[in-house]
Amino acid sequence: MKMVVQVKLLPTPVQASALEATLHSCNEAASWVSEVAFAKDMKRNFALREHTYTEIKQRWGLGAQAAQHVIKKTCDAYRTLAANAKAGNLGKPWSKRYRRATQKPIAFRPEGAQPYDDRMLSWQITERRVSIWTVHGRVKDVAFTAAPEQLATLALYRRGESDLVYRDGMWFLLATCEVPQAALNTDPAGFLGVDLGIVNIATTTDGQTMAGRELNRIRVRERTLRTKLQKKNTPSAKRRLKKRRRKETRRARDINHKIAKHVVAEAERTGRGIALEDLTGVRERVRLRKPQRATHSSWSFAQLGSFIAYKARRAGVPVVYVDPAYTSRTCAECGHIDKANRVSQAWFACRSCGVVAHADRNGSRNIRARAEELWRRGAQSTAPDPPPKPGRGTGRKRSTTTSGARCASPSL
Incomplete structure (x- = not known):
């Protein structure tokens, strides 16, 4: 590679x-x-x-x-x-x-x-x-x-x-x-599901959480400082802006590398594959209020996914991409889907069976289940599916099953 x-x-x-x-x-x-x-x-x-x-x-x-x-x-x-x-x-x-x-x-x-x-x-x-x-x-x-x-x-x-x-x-x-690169593990002992988010950057089915609260505070502080310096528009403010312009990018890249390295090392150690959500076009599908747009768009999930993919490819760990539809609303125990199941950002409470769990961990378990189902069907390929051609009428309705998922040996 x-x-x-x-x-x-x-x-x-x-x-x-x-x-x-x-x-x-x-x-x-x-x-x-x-x-x-x-x-x-x-x-x-x-x-x-x-x-x-x-x-x-x-x-x-x-x-x-x-x-x-x-x-x-x-x-x-x-x-x-x-x-x-x-x-x-x-x-x-x-x-x-x-x-x-x-x-x-x-x-x-x-x-x-x-x-x-x-x-x-x-x-x-x-x-x-x-x-x-x-x-x-x-x-x-x-x-x-x-x-x-x-x-x-x-x-x-x-x-x-x-x-x-x-x-x-x-x-x-x-x-x-x-x-x-190492030979691909074609018989993984299950999958390590990874749920990506804003508050918690990555949450795995093992219960490990890479929290992003401190990073979000840093991003807000940097964005506020950037706005003040742009309004000031003095020579010293411009010099300071130029000096700080790539600081947040470098920090995000460093953290994404560390998270990807940890996830791949854990999957390789336990002989498992990695299950990720296919977040292609997520910014176009989600409608947000103006105060939420900067926070939602500032973290580079595509970069984190690519880092996990190439590190997994080098280690011979298979990566499966699944449809993310309703993973945050589906109960990992009974499969009940309801918008009311997600009682808050942090907690999930099933309206059918009553189970209470951490919301992101519940989502990672759903991602893992879809990946295992896809793997059992033998739906394997050497590269992710190409994106649909742009134009009118190309949008597709998200399914609640794994039929829209993709399975791939990681590529970069």
């Missing part, structure tokens, strides 16, 4: 100047290639190369490999744009956002990432040095730092391209690694 290892470069001022000039030249060339591709309606690599390759080398002084990567990066950007438009991520075709994205050429930021292959970049991992191509010539002995585990992964499994990234005044290399 593919993994990306991020290492931090420690260039000297002269080396950093050469790297910055390289990114600016490559992205300026990519923006020009994008204009040519848009004007000629030509988004394929080889066809576009005939019209741009020679001028890129002459006009910006890029090498052969760099010029080809610039063209490829442009084609990949248009391919991504087309995929987002097809999936409905840009809104309806008549919306302002859709027209703004599709009716003009793609522009690349001056400091956007640039891919490198082994002809342009060589690693000396034991010495923690890289030699990298720039528009000012080959820059050698650029120091980098990484954790011991990252160094071991780079030395054993690095394959393919690496991306040069400039972010928040720091330089990084994102190296692609082909890491071996």
Whole structure:
């Protein structure tokens, strides 16, 4: 399986100047290639190369490999744009956002990432040095730092391209690694159900709860501070906003990694699979009052699910995605479904059999039961079902059974 290892470069001022000039030249060339591709309606690599390759080398002084990567990066950007438009991520075709994205050429930021292959970049991992191509010539002995585990992964499994990234005044290399994965456990001893939520980020059928109350308080405090600084709009406020802009994102990513690692380790230790809700399109299906929207949309459940999926895939743990419909209203003991069963955010009380339980744990048990039923039917696949095509009339009614679920060996 593919993994990306991020290492931090420690260039000297002269080396950093050469790297910055390289990114600016490559992205300026990519923006020009994008204009040519848009004007000629030509988004394929080889066809576009005939019209741009020679001028890129002459006009910006890029090498052969760099010029080809610039063209490829442009084609990949248009391919991504087309995929987002097809999936409905840009809104309806008549919306302002859709027209703004599709009716003009793609522009690349001056400091956007640039891919490198082994002809342009060589690693000396034991010495923690890289030699990298720039528009000012080959820059050698650029120091980098990484954790011991990252160094071991780079030395054993690095394959393919690496991306040069400039972010928040720091330089990084994102190296692609082909890491071996364990054989998939095709006979799990049950499933570990995981219920995702806002107050409790993740609750398992074992009763383990990853609480989010403190995190929600931090997010509210950060959002309030952000609003005050934006209203103040002074130079010092802008500097402070710039400094804090990725703080919440980094914290959320770190917590999602820790939760995913814990869930996968527990499932691997007990020989079980993992059962998750298929939350695709949940923001479009749920209607919320305005004060609730920021809280509901601020946590990255898709990121947490992807972290669980790739960590499970590496460990050989199967992951099953089930239909989340009515899991919070269904009694895990008798199966009675009633909106009144959910007496509060924290507690569940069945109106039929009278059982009282923690609401999120009851939901995780329902998720586990649906996953086990799906697994018994033998409904297995190597990848999750693709999302439905966007357009009118594509919405489907949620079922209370597991017929709408999907079962997959985890993929990323």
